[in-house]
Amino acid sequence: MKAIVTVLGKDRKGIIAEVCLLLASYDNNILDISQTVMQDFFTMTMLVDTSDCTVSFDELSCSLNKKGEAMGLNIRIQREDLFSAMHRI
Amino acid sequence: MLNHSDIISTIEMIDRQHLDVRTITMGINLLDCAGENIDKVADKIYDKICKKAQNLVKTGQDIETEFGIPIVNKRISVTPISLVGAVCDADRFVPLAVALDKAADACGVNFIGGFSALVHGGLTISDCKLISSIPEALAATNLVCSSVNVGSTRSGIDMDAVKMMGEVIKKTADLSDMGCAKLVVFANAVEDNPFMAGAFHGVGQHESQINVGVSGPGVVYSAIKNHPELPFDELAETIKKTAFKITRVGQMVAMEAAKRLDMPLGIVDLSLAPTPAKGDSVARILEAMGLETCGTHGTTAALAILNDAVKKGGSFASSHVGGLSGAFIPVSEDEGMIAAANKGTLTLDKLEAMTCVCSVGLDMIAVPDDTPASTISAIIADEAAIGMINNKTTAVRIIPAKNAKCGDMIDFGGLLGTAPVMPVHKESSEVFINRGGRIPAPIHSLKN
Known part of the structure; x- marks a missing residue:
């Protein structure tokens, strides 16, 4: 299953590294990354293949949320279908 | 990959503009x-x-x-x-x-x-x-x-x-x-309405089925609020595009729920359903179109534009559109409606006019405790006549508020919100209501 990870919040060092480490630790494959920084506001979107993920989607989602809280960022994962439905015909 | 800004716009709709699937x-x-x-x-x-x-x-x-x-x-x-x-x-x-x-x-x-x-x-x-x-x-x-x-x-x-x-x-x-x-x-009640309080499972439907009601007044409001310069055709186009996106989410959720629950997908209801939360109001959309307060002159036209554009955008996004599919105007459940009613700009008579062009009718309206039953029946008769003649669903959900007078606030809690008690006409309708019998069905030609 493909999912989108979004990271929003104040820019700091090591955001991408920490999120990638967490995803890799559960055997997820990152397919694409896009990021922007406007003034100090950081936004990143990642396309992730969760087919081999070693934990449930719910657990992965909770881990990312907790990581976000610890880093002072908003991190979430959602199935890619939501965005495809809205933005592609 | 999907466009980065598209993804972020969806996140903003969920986080800041109250995008949700209502039911x-x-x-x-x-x-x-x-x-x-x-x-x-x-x-x-x-x-x-x-x-x-x-x-x-x-x-x-x-x-x-x-x-x-x-x-x-x-x-x-x-x-x-x-x-x-x-x-x-x-x-x-x-x-x-x-x-x-x-x-x-x-x-x-x-x-x-x-x-x-x-x-x-x-x-x-x-x-x-x-x-x-x-x-x-x-x-x-x-x-x-x-x-x-x-x-x-x-x-x-x-x-x-x-x-x-x-x-x-x-x-x-x-x-x-x-x-x-x-x-x-x-x-003109519909058999597949997913919204309460009027939902029932009609005899023409499946053994069991999944119906989904979308929402998203806040998303429509955000799309038009900063564009007072747009002519009406472009305004309608913006609303259509937004309604399309909102409804695609509803369609996706409906298909997923039907698959997981192993039952057929009935319909997706396109209605813009407000909540009492700030930024999730149908009234504020009408005001964003250029009206000082919802209920003033122009409100019926603004609601007609909104309702039609929502249907056009939404019907392209869903394979089975049904239910009520329009814009709801429940007074107590809409922060902007509550404010407009409190100000005295939004009256029962104006709400009745608005129900000619939007989905459903006089919804979540509190009236004084001493309103006679015959007056409530007459309000129902007026709404039913609008529905009957215009071949549309209309409804009345009216609450005689205990020990309350005009202007008092009644709190229903949660999504049902807060309603100001609105005045009704004092003149009696009793003789009219006591006639009984049936108002004949209207002629279907000679439409004017």
């Missing part, structure tokens, strides 16, 4: 629960609902987690109980309402709709039993919603039923504080 409603046929002994019928109703809907809430929550889109309500609609209870050896159907309530509670849903009767062409014995049971049924239950269809374009309006409903609403208000918020009187 997943499971429709369940209860005709096979019919029988003579009312207690046995009640048991069958409870068992069937619990069996069919046991995974509804969990499935909704799973979809919320995986897609990251809030699904605010999980609900059940059932076959109109006047049909299910028709052969029961009882004078009143309150035990069947209690069975619905217990089943809804056991399944963990927010509401269950279908304590209903369809009397647009006339009243059966069973319809009379159901209607006379409504006040007690709504007082004895927490989650049961009731509706009565008193008119249709093809049948006319049953004015005996209209008279009865004025009295039933008064009695319901006497017996419980919240009862009238769960009671709707319709003309």
